[in-house]
Amino acid sequence: MAISETPSAGPAKETLSACPVQPASADPSNAVVKTTRRDFLKAGGMLSMSSLMGTAALMTQSDDAHAAVEWAEHFQKNYRLMTAEEKAEAKARLERRYSAEYGKQVSVDTTDAQPGVLMGYALNIRKCIGCRRCVHACVAENNQSRGKERAGEKIEWIQVLRMERGKFEQEKMNHGYPEGLGIQVGGNAYTPAGLVLEGQYHYNPEKVPEADATYMPIACMQCEKPPCVKVCPVRTTYREPDGPVVIDYNWCIGCRMCMGACPYWARRLNVTNPVLPKEEMNPVTHYLGNRPRMRGVVEKCHWCLQRTRHGRYPACVEVCPVGARKFGNLLDPESEVSKILQRKNVFRLKAELNTFPKFFYFYD
Amino acid sequence: MKKIAIYATILALSGGGLYSVVAAEKTAEPAAAAATTATEAATAAPTEPLVCFESRKGASEITQQDIKPGWPNVKCSPTTGAALWYGDPFEGTVPMGKMPGLENLPEGHALVKPRSEKLAILPMCGTACHNGVGPQFNPPTLPKDKKPTAIPTMEGLVPDLANFQHGRGRIWCLDCHHTTQRNKLVDNFGDPVSFDQPQLLCGKCHGDKLRDWRDGIHGKRIGEFASNGKKRWFTCTECHNPHNVQDGVRNRGFIQLQPEPSPQLPRGMANADHEKVHPIPH
Numbered sequence: 022m023a024i025s026e027t028p029s030a031g032p033a034k035e036t037l038s039a040c041p042v043q044p045a046s047a048d049p050s051n052a053v054v055k056t057t058r059r060d061f062l063k064a065g066g067m068l069s070m071s072s073l074m075g076t077a078a079l080m081t082q083s084d085d086a087h088a089a090v091e092w093a094e095h096f097q098k099n100y101r102l103m104t105a106e107e108k109a110e111a112k113a114r115l116e117r118r119y120s121a122e123y124g125k126q127v128s129v130d131t132t133d134a135q136p137g138v139l140m141g142y143a144l145n146i147r148k149c150i151g152c153r154r155c156v157h158a159c160v161a162e163n164n165q166s167r168g169k170e171r172a173g174e175k176i177e178w179i180q181v182l183r184m185e186r187g188k189f190e191q192e193k194m195n196h197g198y199p200e201g202l203g204i205q206v207g208g209n210a211y212t213p214a215g216l217v218l219e220g221q222y223h224y225n226p227e228k229v230p231e232a233d234a235t236y237m238p239i240a241c242m243q244c245e246k247p248p249c250v251k252v253c254p255v256r257t258t259y260r261e262p263d264g265p266v267v268i269d270y271n272w273c274i275g276c277r278m279c280m281g282a283c284p285y286w287a288r289r290l291n292v293t294n295p296v297l298p299k300e301e302m303n304p305v306t307h308y309l310g311n312r313p314r315m316r317g318v319v320e321k322c323h324w325c326l327q328r329t330r331h332g333r334y335p336a337c338v339e340v341c342p343v344g345a346r347k348f349g350n351l352l353d354p355e356s357e358v359s360k361i362l363q364r365k366n367v368f369r370l371k372a373e374l375n376t377f378p379k380f381f382y383f384y385d
Numbered sequence: 386m387k388k389i390a391i392y393a394t395i396l397a398l399s400g401g402g403l404y405s406v407v408a409a410e411k412t413a414e415p416a417a418a419a420a421t422t423a424t425e426a427a428t429a430a431p432t433e434p435l436v437c438f439e440s441r442k443g444a445s446e447i448t449q450q451d452i453k454p455g456w457p458n459v460k461c462s463p464t465t466g467a468a469l470w471y472g473d474p475f476e477g478t479v480p481m482g483k484m485p486g487l488e489n490l491p492e493g494h495a496l497v498k499p500r501s502e503k504l505a506i507l508p509m510c511g512t513a514c515h516n517g518v519g520p521q522f523n524p525p526t527l528p529k530d531k532k533p534t535a536i537p538t539m540e541g542l543v544p545d546l547a548n549f550q551h552g553r554g555r556i557w558c559l560d561c562h563h564t565t566q567r568n569k570l571v572d573n574f575g576d577p578v579s580f581d582q583p584q585l586l587c588g589k590c591h592g593d594k595l596r597d598w599r600d601g602i603h604g605k606r607i608g609e610f611a612s613n614g615k616k617r618w619f620t621c622t623e624c625h626n627p628h629n630v631q632d633g634v635r636n637r638g639f640i641q642l643q644p645e646p647s648p649q650l651p652r653g654m655a656n657a658d659h660e661k662v663h664p665i666p667h
């Protein structure tokens with residue numbers, strides 16, 4: 022563990038002071054608690070001393086369960102520094118709150134990485150037809166915000182990029198620019214060959230796949246050297262021992278450094294209060310995975326930790342109609358992904374950045 | 386409690402001023418917003434059983450129902466009717482049966498969803514018409530040119546036959562269907578193969594694909610990801626239409642289908658036409 026007990030107090034302070042606009046953590050939908058806290062803070066005014074007194078007052082008056090929950094959530098440790106009991110406490114607390122909020126029995130799993138597992142993913146870009154079923158399976162599984170009214174209320178972790186299909190033409194071989202000065206730029210430079218711009222991802226034809234397109238789904242690549250982890254000022258995003266890069270949402274301050282650092286556009290910020298209808302909420306959650314998030318925190322694909330820690334395929338793998346998505350244990354030479362690495366033509370996206378993704382693209 | 390007290394002190398001493406700003410920013414809108422969307426979704430609850438298709442339309446299907454309260458066996462797409470999420474990946478499956486190359490899997494870990502139940506007239510095929518007896522068929526004399534004579538009844542039952550493409554004229558019905566047991570397929574040695582195990586037949590020609598399928602590279606499996614885990618294996622015909630694999634001029638193995646809705650547009654953007662504008666004219 023890189024972070025010791027003492028410096029952890031530092032970030033705690035930072036969490037609340039560095040970023041005045043975003044709520045430091047916890048459940049913004051709990052109006053009761055908010056009123057309480059706002060009131061006492063107003064009363065406390067600018068004086069640190071009176072704030073402290075207000076704080077003490079709230080602590081002693083914690084007969085209100087919600088207030089206690091919110092209070093405890095504000096001051097819980099970074100997940101990696103929690104002891105087993107503290108984890109159990111946090112788990113029980115969250116389960117109680119989510120169950121009440123969503124009107125059903127919600128479980129918050131805290132299963133650790135299983136020994137001997139290093140998760141890996143492979144996607145066959147020749148097979149993908151761009152149907153976006155994976156995108157919506159992910160939303161059904163991972164409790165993303167799915168509002169329609171306001172921009173930023175609908176969050177999807179997977180993006181399917183539509184790429185124009187290019188070609189090289191014999192006739193253009195000797196054409197170029199500038200004309201007559203020898204070929205500086207070949208004639209085929211003006212035809213798309215594979216990647217064009219950033220691709221289109223709002224495409225909406227009647228039927229996919231279209232004749233002139235290939236599709237390239239992207240999401241978090243779960244890098245072995247993740248740039249987002251390097252930049253996170255509160256160290257709330259980190260790589261788990263079995264591979265996925267996760268976020269302890271309670272410690273995220275929403276500074277969006279990681280969003281800027283990620284070369285794969287994988288991270289999403291909850292700009293609004295997440296809109297998650299009760300009936301659509303998936304009650305099987307993991308602490309570092311799909312538990313409901315709050316406004317002002319960043320989220321991203323975590324390879325369905327709540328499923329994969331228990332041996333189940335991620336949701337996107339299960340719905341891909343063409344079987345383009347493959348998931349397995351990289352340490353097991355018999356697993357699907359290992360077999361693909363042995364046998365197929367594989368590449369990693371933006372490999373030149375040395376992020377070492379565990380997400381591979383392949384074709385056959 | 387001591388721990389909390391320490392944090393509280395730090396907070397109070399350093400962040401007292403800023404923290405009041407935080408509190409002022411946090412307004413009371415969230416709870417109300419969540420409540421309205423919840424009621425909206427409740428009215429959209431299905432009244433009759435929702436059936437969604439799995440890989441391709443016309444192959445396997447699954448009926449939505451609750452396994453336990455709030456936990457459906459499957460979630461279907463309201464837009465396309467495709468299965469979008471599996472609560473129970475093994476519903477309606479049976480053991481795959483003998484499959485060369487998969488002997489090392491533990492008993493009952495390779496499952497398939499039987500297709501023969503869905504092919505409603507299948508039990509009759511071998512008794513009513515194709516029972517292996519008849520003036521010309523006893524002993525069976527098969528045409529040499531592999532050109533099936535169009536029989537209107539057959540074409541009516543299986544419309545794809547009118548435009549039969551598989552093999553581009555090199556194969557015909559009885560290369561895949563058993564000569565006398567018409568509700569069976571046929572393997573390399575002329576032995577009958579169940580409709581639930583088409584891979585034993587398809588692998589006759591598509592050996593490379595069979596190998597990849599067996600190793601989990603080609604095709605689709607759901608359930609547990611471990612290499613010896615319990616999985617439902619999707620068989621060849623659940624994704625490919627055997628009579629029309631090429632899908633006409635497209636010449637692709639998978640039929641076209643309607644995509645799921647596209648992502649939300651960013652704030653202030655009316656449409657996504659900018660994506661279609663290519664910087665270099667071509």
Ligand code: SF4
Pocket residue numbers: 252253254255256257258268272273274275276277278279280318319
């Ligand atoms: S926004 Fe990203 S970088 Fe900032 S605290 Fe949250 S996870 Fe860390």
Ligand code: SF4
Pocket residue numbers: 148149150151152153154155156181236238340341342343344345346
């Ligand atoms: S579900 Fe499969 S085919 Fe459809 S967009 Fe996703 S990866 Fe591509």
